[in-house]
Amino acid sequence: MNKHISYKLSQLFVEDVAVSEITESLRTPFYVYSRTTIKDNFHRFKRSIEGFDGLICYSVKANSNLSVLETIAKLGGGADVVSLGEYKRALRAGVDPKKVVFSGVGKQDFEIAETLKSSLLQFNIESISELELINKVASGLNKQAPIAFRVNPDIDAGTHENISTGKADNKFGIPIINAKEIYEYASKLNGIKIVGVDVHIGSQISNLNAFRQTFENLVNLINDLKKLNIDLENIDIGGGLGIKYTDDDIEPDLQEYGTLVRQILGNLNCRIIFEPGRFIVGNSGILVTKVLYKKKSQNKNFLITDAGMNDFSRTALYGAAHRLIPLSKEKSGEAEFFDVVGPVCETTDTFLKNYLVEKAEEGDFLAFLDVGAYGAVLSSEYNTRPLVPEIMVYEKRYEMVRARPTYEEIFDKEVMPNWE
Numbered sequence: 164m165n166k167h168i169s170y171k172l173s174q175l176f177v178e179d180v181a182v183s184e185i186t187e188s189l190r191t192p193f194y195v196y197s198r199t200t201i202k203d204n205f206h207r208f209k210r211s212i213e214g215f216d217g218l219i220c221y222s223v224k225a226n227s228n229l230s231v232l233e234t235i236a237k238l239g240g241g242a243d244v245v246s247l248g249e250y251k252r253a254l255r256a257g258v259d260p261k262k263v264v265f266s267g268v269g270k271q272d273f274e275i276a277e278t279l280k281s282s283l284l285q286f287n288i289e290s291i292s293e294l295e296l297i298n299k300v301a302s303g304l305n306k307q308a309p310i311a312f313r314v315n316p317d318i319d320a321g322t323h324e325n326i327s328t329g330k331a332d333n334k335f336g337i338p339i340i341n342a343k344e345i346y347e348y349a350s351k352l353n354g355i356k357i358v359g360v361d362v363h364i365g366s367q368i369s370n371l372n373a374f375r376q377t378f379e380n381l382v383n384l385i386n387d388l389k390k391l392n393i394d395l396e397n398i399d400i401g402g403g404l405g406i407k408y409t410d411d412d413i414e415p416d417l418q419e420y421g422t423l424v425r426q427i428l429g430n431l432n433c434r435i436i437f438e439p440g441r442f443i444v445g446n447s448g449i450l451v452t453k454v455l456y457k458k459k460s461q462n463k464n465f466l467i468t469d470a471g472m473n474d475f476s477r478t479a480l481y482g483a484a485h486r487l488i489p490l491s492k493e494k495s496g497e498a499e500f501f502d503v504v505g506p507v508c509e510t511t512d513t514f515l516k517n518y519l520v521e522k523a524e525e526g527d528f529l530a531f532l533d534v535g536a537y538g539a540v541l542s543s544e545y546n547t548r549p550l551v552p553e554i555m556v557y558e559k560r561y562e563m564v565r566a567r568p569t570y571e572e573i574f575d576k577e578v579m580p581n582w583e
Contacts, residue, residue: 222440314380
């Protein structure tokens with residue numbers, strides 16, 4: 164836990180708000196975020212990259228709640244977006260469009276056109292087909308699109324295969340071995356203005372050697388491009404820094420990371436763009452849930468919670484493990500091993516297996532830690548379970564920043580045609 168999510172007199176607090184105060188007025192499950200934690204993480208990252216021209220473009224996909232984006236915008240941060248919807252969210256929250264990079268392998272013509280009309284820092288292009296579409300759209304608007312190519316360095320970042328993005332068999336980017344000729348081709352297109360290069364090798368990375376290899380490959384490419392009179396303004400090195408989810412997880416040294424960037428890329432007279440997401444918001448959030456039932460089977464003890472995989476899917480998607488703690492530590496008694504599961508009708512609706520839970524009874528409240536990234540943003544209404552509320556805490560105050568929809572609001576989005 165970070166210092167803003169901690170116990171005071173045996174009760175769990177987020178900043179200066181007792182979580183039990185929220186459960187008294189709001190049905191679980193719900194997410195709670197610490198605004199101060201987000202601000203602290205942003206400032207920590209910013210301090211680590213002092214000494215060169217750096218821009219933090221927060222990865223919106225990690226947590227796209229408008230209150231989170233507004234917090235980052237007020238700190239001077241930009242945004243890394245992967246859809247027109249995320250782009251519009253970022254602008255709605257006050258992010259300067261000149262600090263927005265548009266990533267993703269599947270940009271569509273209407274997204275490209277609308278973004279170009281409003282402006283952005285750069286498109287991170289992932290294929291020749293995408294390059295040609297952006298050139299066509301930009302030319303039709305009598306504009307030049309600022310672009311960087313996302314290169315794939317074929318480097319194994321040592322992370323989970325479902326969040327690895329920098330190996331040759333991943334769908335992302337153009338092969339770095341072909342980048343020189345692709346840049347040369349792009350330089351001849353009227354609707355294209357080459358401004359940078361981009362790379363992102365994966366998420367939840369703890370070993371900095373993968374970054375070192377990647378940065379060294381970028382230097383070689385940039386020097387090759389200079390020989391073709393292609394000078395870059397921006398080097399976008401993505402995100403990927405891991406955080407501590409379990410007691411055994413190793414966090415990368417942030418200062419060492421900043422030094423690595425400074426030593427290898429800092430003398431190229433380029434702006435360095437960073438796309439942290441998980442690092443900024445991951446440890447800022449908890450998911451509060453209630454124990455519905457305790458169940459004993461032949462071989463297992465189960466805790467069935469009111470939070471399900473539709474509310475929080477990281478465990479089902481990645482086999483991720485999150486620490487689970489009680490809202491109150493006043494109870495005494497022996498801890499027991501449980502499989503902690505949700506109510507969704509899927510076997511994968513399992514959060515923890517054989518997990519030692521402090522004495523828990525039906526009706527008790529628990530909190531999953533470090534769910535500020537890839538939590539609510541990945542949720543769905545599977546089993547017609549309404550999206551759960553999100554709460555933002557700042558010092559002694561808290562506000563609901565996304566409400567739980569009513570069933571009527573869910574149904575009103577659908578239509579039953581009159582076929583008679």
